[in-house]
Amino acid sequence: MTVLALLLAALAVLLAVPVPKLLHNAHFRTRSPWAAMLLWQAIALAGGLSMVGAPIVLGLSPFGDNLPAAVSTAIRLTLQEDYVALAELEVHPWHIFALCLGLLLGGHLLLTLARTYVRVLSARRRHRQLVDLLSTPLQNGNEDTDTHVIEHDAPLAYCLPGRTNASSVTVLSRGLLETLSEAELAAVVAHEQTHLKQRHHLLTMAFEAWYRALPWLPTTRYGREAVLELTEMLADEGALAQHAPKDLLRAIALSGESSGPLGAKAAVTQPRGEWGVHPPAEPTLLSGARLRRLLVPQQPLGRSAVAGVVVLSVGLLAVPTGLLLG
Template sequence: MLLTAYLLALLAVALAWPVPLALSRARWTSRSPFAAMVLWQSIALAGGLSMIGAMAVYGLEPLGENLVAALRRAVQIVLSNQTSDELHFWHLFALCAAALLGVHLVFTLLLTYARIVTQRRRHRELLALLSSPSGALERTVVINHPAPVAYCLPGGSRSVTVLSDGLMETLAPEELDAVVRHERAHLTQRHHLLLWAFEAWRAALPWLPTSRLARGAVSSLIEMLADDVARRSTPDPVLVRAIALVAVGGGGDGVPASAVPAAVDEGEDVDVAARLSRLLTPRPPLPAAATGLILAASALLLAVPTALLLLPGLG
């Protein structure tokens, strides 16, 4: 099992820095944002599993030939209140570190969710006071604000799209329709759940390059996915004008605001220039074979640490 622990540790290191750094610099991601999103999720999940698994396997290594046998032996020791001469200081230290990291990740995920729910409830209460229903658009409210503003507020059956009257005055009807389609795509594709998971990952391990790079990349990718939905019924030049007008009118904050105020982090800007460049100089989507390879690599990333943990130990 000692070799298994070393392999998991090497995988954790690779997924903590060189792999996410290379992916953040890749140029193909804008051609297939869905595949890139899946790959980012696999990197985060496999990295966390490898980190915790490496410490757990190292700590349990003296108790069995594989993780299942070692766990069974550890449970017997705890239930029978026995002492184990096999476990030394560094084994106990690794086990404690694995347990603490696992609890920390789960606790941060739940804490982030609680914070998001609280923010959304307060936001919804403010909207009830400061907004009025849009007569022309279903499940859409309008706030009295001169700057062009558009975002979505998730909430299941209470989800709404929020527009400012400044936006409605600035955009032509077809441009406004593109913005609304963009925002509703965030709701239908549940982008706020992705942002929640990656924000929790960044909050739990802010020193880890993966968490910072992944959060920024995911923010951009969900904008591209929503743009692609809007492009199905809106010509690219119309969508470009809508994005540019809102970004300039809103002070360059990156609008449509995407679900950021409704999700987790209102202070993180999205790269509007990258979105506009993608629309102004469109590149063909990745071939089906390339997309399949990326999805297969994503599945393999999750399968490798899982197999190392469940199969008989190496060494």
């Protein structure tokens, strides 16, 4: 069990520092954003399991040769208050400390996720009330697209997800409608609708909670930034599947790059991650990799490369799970 704890700790360190730094600037992410997204999710889950599991395994090492048996023995002896048997197992203070550390860390991660979810739902509900009060439906003849217009001069476009796609809404400003052509506006709406259909807000919320729980870890910072970038790339792909690249590019250019993708600005003052919408991204997401792939379309990864990413992602999840349950 001690060796198992050391292996989990080594995996946690590996997934916390060097791996995220390498993946953050990996070139393949622009060729297949969904594959990079899958890998980031695997890193987050595997890293979390390893980080929480290592101290718990170390703390329970005197109770058995594997985690399930150790947990069963620890619970049984504790409920029976068999202190003689506990003493014979040579449970030392550092075992108790490690066990408490693992449980506290796991609880901290889960509570942060729950807290972030509650705050996002609350912010989303307030934001939707404001949208309903201050906007008017856009008469575009498309019953599948619930689009509202707010009377604001600045170019603005963002999506506000609901519990289902049917209750979600895309918000555009009057300034955006007056700035873009019909084709460019359709590309903007398709971009935002892709965010909603693929439920990108769930991904950004999960990684935001991960970052809030452990902001000092490189992997949480890199992961948060990567997911925001990758969701924008995926939304671009959704728009480009229906509209010409020049329309999407002109929409970005005419909306003003300094205000975020597609001219998105914060319509209300909210701390980052509490929008309850796909958050207006930082200006950096318009430059660099995302903008280059729009200007010069790249060939998607081949089947073998994609299969390799999938196998690697599954392997990352299987290693800590197998070590904990084996």
